[in-house]
Amino acid sequence: MLNEDADTPLRDTQGVFESMDDGPMMDVGAKYDTAGLGLEEIRKSTKQLMQLTWLDIEITAQPSQKKCGCCASSGANMLTKPKVIIDHVSGTVQPGQFLAIIGASGAGKTTLLNFLSGREISQNLDRTGKILVNGSDKDTMKNFSSYSAYVQQDDILFQTMTVRECLTFAARLKLQAREEEKIARVNHMLKTLKLVKCQNTRIGGPLVKGVSGGERKRTSIGVELITDPNLVFLDEPTTGLDSFTATSVMESLSDLASKENRTVISTIHQPNTDIFDMFDRLVLLARGKIIYFNRADLAVDYFSNLGYTCPDTSNPCDYFMSMMSKESIELDYADENAIGEAGLDNQKIDEEYEKLIIFFVENYFKSELVCPAEQVHPDIVPLRDDDDSIQVQTPWFYQYKLLATRNFLNVVRLPQTSYVKLTTTCVTATFVAFFFWQVGAAHYVNPPVNSAGEAIYPNGENASQYYTGIFQNIQGSLFFMTMNVTMNAI
Numbered sequence: 001m002l003n004e005d006a007d008t009p010l011r012d013t014q015g016v017f018e019s020m021d022d023g024p025m026m027d028v029g030a031k032y033d034t035a036g037l038g039l040e041e042i043r044k045s046t047k048q049l050m051q052l053t054w055l056d057i058e059i060t061a062q063p064s065q066k067k068c069g070c071c072a073s074s075g076a077n078m079l080t081k082p083k084v085i086i087d088h089v090s091g092t093v094q095p096g097q098f099l100a101i102i103g104a105s106g107a108g109k110t111t112l113l114n115f116l117s118g119r120e121i122s123q124n125l126d127r128t129g130k131i132l133v134n135g136s137d138k139d140t141m142k143n144f145s146s147y148s149a150y151v152q153q154d155d156i157l158f159q160t161m162t163v164r165e166c167l168t169f170a171a172r173l174k175l176q177a178r179e180e181e182k183i184a185r186v187n188h189m190l191k192t193l194k195l196v197k198c199q200n201t202r203i204g205g206p207l208v209k210g211v212s213g214g215e216r217k218r219t220s221i222g223v224e225l226i227t228d229p230n231l232v233f234l235d236e237p238t239t240g241l242d243s244f245t246a247t248s249v250m251e252s253l254s255d256l257a258s259k260e261n262r263t264v265i266s267t268i269h270q271p272n273t274d275i276f277d278m279f280d281r282l283v284l285l286a287r288g289k290i291i292y293f294n295r296a297d298l299a300v301d302y303f304s305n306l307g308y309t310c311p312d313t314s315n316p317c318d319y320f321m322s323m324m325s326k327e328s329i330e331l332d333y334a335d336e337n338a339i340g341e342a343g344l345d346n347q348k349i350d351e352e353y354e355k356l357i358i359f360f361v362e363n364y365f366k367s368e369l370v371c372p373a374e375q376v377h378p379d380i381v382p383l384r385d386d387d388d389s390i391q392v393q394t395p396w397f398y399q400y401k402l403l404a405t406r407n408f409l410n411v412v413r414l415p416q417t418s419y420v421k422l423t424t425t426c427v428t429a430t431f432v433a434f435f436f437w438q439v440g441a442a443h444y445v446n447p448p449v450n451s452a453g454e455a456i457y458p459n460g461e462n463a464s465q466y467y468t469g470i471f472q473n474i475q476g477s478l479f480f481m482t483m484n485v486t487m488n489a490i
């Protein structure tokens with residue numbers, strides 16, 4: 001399949017931006033589009049096409065060396081022997097392709113995605129295998145993260161900011177360019193992710209009503225895409241969204257791949273049929289093993305030939321999920337043996353499930369669908385470390401100013417939290433005043449004197465004890481106030 005693709009010329013990225021110039025103008029920041037400023041920069045930065053290839057990846061979780069009480073009680077990493085999470089997995093994804101990684105919970109989707117994206121993964125995971133970016137070893141690349149973006153499953157947006165502000169903040173923080181170029185990028189992102197209509201609506205949260213779930217998700221995708229990455233990783237971008245919103249989010253991502261030649265890799269849970277049709281490539285993972293990796297539209301026929309025919313009325317993805325799930329074996333076993341769930345033989349079921357996966361794996365590797373992962377698309381050029389599309393970090397004082405401004409806005413726009421803090425501070429201040437009132441004041445520091453002019457220290461103390469007491473009281477008040485400020489900051 002890849003051979004056919006390899007001869008296919010990639011889509012013209014330039015054209016996308018040409019057509020963008022003629023599009024309707026936006027209310028805010030529209031002057032920048034009219035002037036056309038910054039678009040040249042956008043064109044320049046999209047020129048790099050990226051192909052990601054991974055060869056024979058194996059990721060194994062090692063049992064924790066530490067035996068501390070907290071790990072034991074939380075159940076974290078209670079492995080007694082090494083556990084293979086990703087089992088000798090290879091594949092490739094090309095520019096313009098939208099690759100979906102699908103599998104049951106615990107199949108290893110996030111672990112694989114994290115490894116491919118170069119994110120820091122747990123210390124106890126041993127990894128072997130190689131990742132190639134445009135044919136070059138990823139480990140030797142200094143700037144891989146500048147070309148790629150990772151959209152996390154959970155949104156990390158400030159509820160008080162508007163959609164446009166979130167994107168503008170990200171553009172200012174991450175891009176080293178003129179202000180006009182940053183605004184042009186924001187406008188482009190709003191348009192691409194279909195956020196123009198809600199650009200001035202706040203994100204919202206428990207205290208403030210804001211944009212819809214889909215718009216929120218698209219905004220967090222936009223925050224990552226603002227640097228114009230050529231390679232995009234997403235971990236379950238549709239989690240928590242209804243079917244319609246999920247489809248619109250995935251449409252945006254599909255457009256990104258198909259119209260702008262980006263390489264998009266996403267894990268996903270239970271996509272509906274419309275979403276399934278958007279995928280160019282499909283990876284089915286079961287217990288860390290690949291049981292299918294090729295064009296998404298060939299999957300139904302392939303499994304049908306193996307005797308697993310998806311009913312016409314079923315969603316192929318739902319069918320694949322049930323086909324790969326351990327629960328289906330449990331049901332069959334319970335039916336065949338006419339026993340209730342309580343009587344299931346877990347070891348037997350585990351063996352049956354392992355056999356099923358081996359059946360799928362062997363058939364896949366015997367089939368013609370196995371992709372020759374090493375092959376690099378003829379249009380792909382190796383990445384250069386001195387490429388001018390690489391984003392340079394903005395200076396720390398500029399970042400500090402932006403963060404301070406954002407926090408200030410957050411406080412002004414969400415005064416409820418400030419009221420709580422103010423009340424707490426007043427109560428604490430009253431306590432401090434009550435206990436430490438006038439500690440170190442002149443009449444304490446200079447005790448009364450007798451007729452002979454000698455100081456009279458209370459409680460029969462001598463001078464040293466008296467002044468040590470005053471000093472300790474001052475120290476105590478300072479300690480109390482410092483602790484209070486620190487705890488508030490946490």
Ligand SMILES: Nc1ncnc2c1ncn2[C@@H]1O[C@H](COP(=O)(O)OP(=O)(O)OP(=O)(O)O)[C@@H](O)[C@H]1O
Pocket residue numbers: 061062077079083085103104105106107108109110111112122123124125
């Ligand atoms: N650091 C680790 N140590 C031990 N086991 C781990 C570690 N990281 C992941 N695992 C295990 O590896 C398996 C795969 O985890 P992963 O998070 O990749 O699954 P997933 O396919 O993304 O699942 P989900 O769909 O629920 O997000 C799970 O069984 C998980 O418990």
Ligand SMILES: [Mg+2]
Pocket residue numbers: 109110111
């Ligand atoms: Mg996951």
